[in-house]
Amino acid sequence: MIYTVHYSCGHDGDQDINGTPDEVIKKIKSLEKKGICKACYANKKRSEPLTLHIERFNKGTYTNYCEWLLLFFSGNTQAAREQIKAMGYQWGEMPSTRARDMFKKTDKKAWFKATRLEDLEIDLDEASVLAPQIQSLLTGIDLDIMEKHAPKNQDRIRRLKALHKPEAPDFFGGYTWNKKTYGRSIYMNGEKITLTTEQLDELDQYKKELAEYEEKARAIKDER
Ligand SMILES: [Zn+2]
Numbered sequence: 001m002i003y004t005v006h007y008s009c010g011h012d013g014d015q016d017i018n019g020t021p022d023e024v025i026k027k028i029k030s031l032e033k034k035g036i037c038k039a040c041y042a043n044k045k046r047s048e049p050l051t052l053h054i055e056r057f058n059k060g061t062y063t064n065y066c067e068w069l070l071l072f073f074s075g076n077t078q079a080a081r082e083q084i085k086a087m088g089y090q091w092g093e094m095p096s097t098r099a100r101d102m103f104k105k106t107d108k109k110a111w112f113k114a115t116r117l118e119d120l121e122i123d124l125d126e127a128s129v130l131a132p133q134i135q136s137l138l139t140g141i142d143l144d145i146m147e148k149h150a151p152k153n154q155d156r157i158r159r160l161k162a163l164h165k166p167e168a169p170d171f172f173g174g175y176t177w178n179k180k181t182y183g184r185s186i187y188m189n190g191e192k193i194t195l196t197t198e199q200l201d202e203l204d205q206y207k208k209e210l211a212e213y214e215e216k217a218r219a220i221k222d223e224r
Helices: 021-034 038-047 081-086 098-103 117-130 140-162 197-222
Strands: 002-006 012-016 051-056 068-074 090-093 109-116 133-136 185-188 191-194
Touching: 002 021, 051 117, 068 117, 081 109, 081 117, 109 117, 117 140, 140 197
Parallel strands: 051 133
Antiparallel strands: 002 012, 051 068, 068 109, 090 109, 185 191
């Protein structure tokens, strides 16, 4: 049921709360004490530095040393949203990791992706364009294993950098494209741009080159 809640930030908002009457009262009281409205939440996120978290992530196997990691962003992700998405992160509820189950300090929903320890250097190098703060829960043994993979990874990073990345059309205005066209239009930074026939051709060419580039990059990233 929808209840109007007076949040701790001083604003009112509608919130869907379910449960027994006692549970509902408890939830409302907790929201009034600690909760903040959607607008204040968004403002708070924007004021927090972009942070990339690295956690061990057991993908359900414990027979061999688990090299799976969970990477996720917190803080001001709004401005970097399209770039984060282009790096293969998805938005949604994160799978549980032991660290988060224990501390429950972060939000459940985030931009996240699973990666392997042996690929972490590549993911970090890719994310470095956003200059995020890094918060890592890796331990000594993880770092030892990373070091073992380092020579191969340095070679992969070097080859990734040597790939010719197609240059974005000028009409992107420096923003990241969400790879969608709406008729003759695209959206850049929330603004609709209607393209001329010439620009549409340019966009087609860029799409083709970008697809080729991404395929080559993926092949390098997927090397084992
Ligand atoms: Zn508020």
